[in-house]
Every structure is written in structure tokens, then in C-alpha cells.
Amino acid sequence: EVQLVESGGGLVKPGRSLRLSCTASGFTFGDYAMSWFRQAPGKGLEWVGFIRSKAYGGTTEYAASVKGRFTISRDDSKSIAYLQMNSLKTEDTAVYYCTRDATTFVYWGQGTLVTVSS
Amino acid sequence: DIQMTQSPSSLSASVGDRVTITCQASQDISNYLNWYQQKPGKAPKLLIYDASNLETGVPSRFSGSGSGTDFTFTISSLQPEDIATYYCQQYDNLPPVFGPGTKVDIK
Numbered sequence: 001e002v003q004l005v006e007s008g009g010g011l012v013k014p015g016r017s018l019r020l021s022c023t024a025s026g027f028t029f030g031d032y033a034m035s036w037f038r039q040a041p042g043k044g045l046e047w048v049g050f051i052r053s054k055a056y057g058g059t060t061e062y063a064a065s066v067k068g069r070f071t072i073s074r075d076d077s078k079s080i081a082y083l084q085m086n087s088l089k090t091e092d093t094a095v096y097y098c099t100r101d102a103t104t105f106v107y108w109g110q111g112t113l114v115t116v117s118s
Numbered sequence: 119d120i121q122m123t124q125s126p127s128s129l130s131a132s133v134g135d136r137v138t139i140t141c142q143a144s145q146d147i148s149n150y151l152n153w154y155q156q157k158p159g160k161a162p163k164l165l166i167y168d169a170s171n172l173e174t175g176v177p178s179r180f181s182g183s184g185s186g187t188d189f190t191f192t193i194s195s196l197q198p199e200d201i202a203t204y205y206c207q208q209y210d211n212l213p214p215v216f217g218p219g220t221k222v223d224i225k
Contacts, residue, residue, distance in 0.1 A: 035214075045162065045205060045216040061212055097161055103209035104152055106173070108161035 002026040002107045004098050009112030012088055020083040022098030022109055030054060030076035033102040036083050038094035039111075046094075048072075050102045051081065066092075088116045120144050120208050122217035130225045137193040139220045141184075141206035149185045150210040155202045156219075162205065166191065198224060 008020040022034065035050035049062035051072045060072050071084040081098055095111040121144035131137050141151065153166035164173045166182035169189060179194040193200055201224060206217040 044219050045156075045207075047213045047215065063213055103150075103214060104164065104167050105154075105162070105207075105214075106164050108163075111161055 002100065004100065004107055004109035006096060006098050006109040006112040009096065009114045011115045011117065013118050014088060014090055014116055016088055017084070017086045018088060018114060019085070020096055020098075020112060020114070022081040022083075024079045024081070024100070027100070029074075029079035032100050034072075034074060034081040035099045035102055035105065036072060036081075037097045037099060037105075038092075038114075039097070040091075040094040043094075048083065048096070052102070085114070088114075090116050092116050119213060120147065120211055120215055122206055122208055122215050124204075124206060124217040124220050126220060127218065128221040128223075130223050131196050132225045133196055133198060135196045137196050137200075137222060139191045139204055139206075139222075141189040141191065141217050143187045143189075143208055143210075146186050147208045147210035150208055151182075151184070151189050152207045152209065153180075153182050153191045154205045154207060154216075155200075156205065157202045165204075193222075196222070196224070 003025045005023045012018050033052050036048040051060045069087045073082045093116045095113050097111045098109045099105040100107040123142045149169040151169045154162040156162040165176050165180050170182045181192045183190050203219045203221045205219050
């Protein structure tokens with residue numbers, strides 16, 4: 001059974017950093033791209049970015065709203081994808097979800113809440 | 119970026135009613151369109167992929183159609199457990215944009 005579990009969310013002050021983790025199980029992690037989405041309170045789903053599998057270069061793509069501040073990485077030996085968030089803004093407050101793949105999203109984590117507030 | 123619109127933004131219907139949601143893309147996306155259901159406090163769930171294909175395990179009362187820029191999602195007979203927000207999502211181009219959602223509740 002495919003499982004994705006996010007962790008690392010919490011309350012953080014504007015300008016600070018936070019790293020989210022997405023621990024995967026039930027599939028060969030290294031074979032798949034991993035994506036991150038977020039959902040601000042009461043709002044819709046926003047793509048944050050994704051990381052390709054090593055077979056496709058392990059490269060990353062980001063939404064314009066986070067480019068230069070957020071970094072996605074992966075540790076295939078541990079089956080974990082990371083979302084490093086720097087220079088956080090109040091508008092980054094959201095539930096953050098990791099998902100498998102880059103185009104059609106069957107598998108999602110339960111989400112982790114990030115609140116950016118002074 | 120491709121823009122996605124949905125209508126209506128919300129609707130209220132009776133149990134057993136046929137419910138239809140439309141989704142429009144700002145440019146031709148062929149059939150690269152998925153539909154998701156999201157219940158409060160939960161992650162989205164894929165219902166329809168490639169515009170018209172039912173995901174495994176999803177009840178047959180859900181269906182999708184369309185291609186190009188105009189798409190339709192239908193619940194043939196609304197059930198109480200279908201109360202949720204429904205989103206379309208394109209994946210023809212990066213970024214994979216979701217529509218703004220349609221909130222469905224019971225009248």
C-alpha cells in the first residue's frame with residue numbers, strides 16, 4: 001500500500017525557515033517524481049513544485065510564487081522528499097501536501113500545516 | 119500558465135439529483151484533464167483521469183467528458199457522501215493547475 005506521510009510543519013515567524021519531510025512507503029521511491037502542493041485556509045490547491053526521479057536528472061521545477069525561496073530535494077536511500085522553505089511570508093501559511101508523480105496525483109499525504117505569523 | 123475556470127462555484131442539490139460541473143481551460147489541453155474530490159480536512163482524491171476515465175474503485179455515478187478547452191463532470195445521482203469540493207486539474211503544461219473548485223452540498 002502506497003503511503004506518504006508529511007512532517008515538519010508548525011508555527012514560524014516571517015523571514016524564518018522550515019523544512020518539511022515526506023516519508024514514502026509501498027513503492028520504489030526512486031522511480032517516481034515527487035510533487036508538493038499547498039492549500040491556504042479556505043482556498044484552493046496551489047502547486048509548489050516537483051522533483052524528477054534520478055532517471056530524469058533529478059531536476060526541479062517551482063511555482064513563481066516560491067522560486068528562489070523554496071527548494072525541493074530527495075533522499076532515495078531513505079524514501080524521503082524534502083521541501084526547504086526559506087524567507088517565509090505570511091502568505092505561505094497553508095496545509096502542505098506531498099504527492100507522488102508530476103502530472104496525475106493519485107497518492108497524497110495527509111498534509112502538514114505551516115503557519116507563518118509573528 | 120494555463121488558467122482553469124469552473125462553474126458554478128457552489129451548488130445545492132437533492133439526494134438523487136443529477137449534478138453537472140463545467141471546467142474551461144484558457145487554451146487547448148487535449149484530454150489532459152483530471153477531476154478530484156476533496157472533503158474537509160482531507161487530501162484530494164482522484165476520481166477521473168484523462169478527462170473521461172474512471173479511477174479504480176470510484177463509483178460509476180461519477181463521469182467526465184470533454185476535450186480541448188471545455189470539460190464536464192457529472193454525478194448521475196447525488197449521494198450524501200458526495201458532499202465535497204470538486205476540482206478540475208490540467209496537466210498539458212507545467213504548472214499542473216487546479217481550477218478554483220465547486221462546492222457541492224445537499225439541499
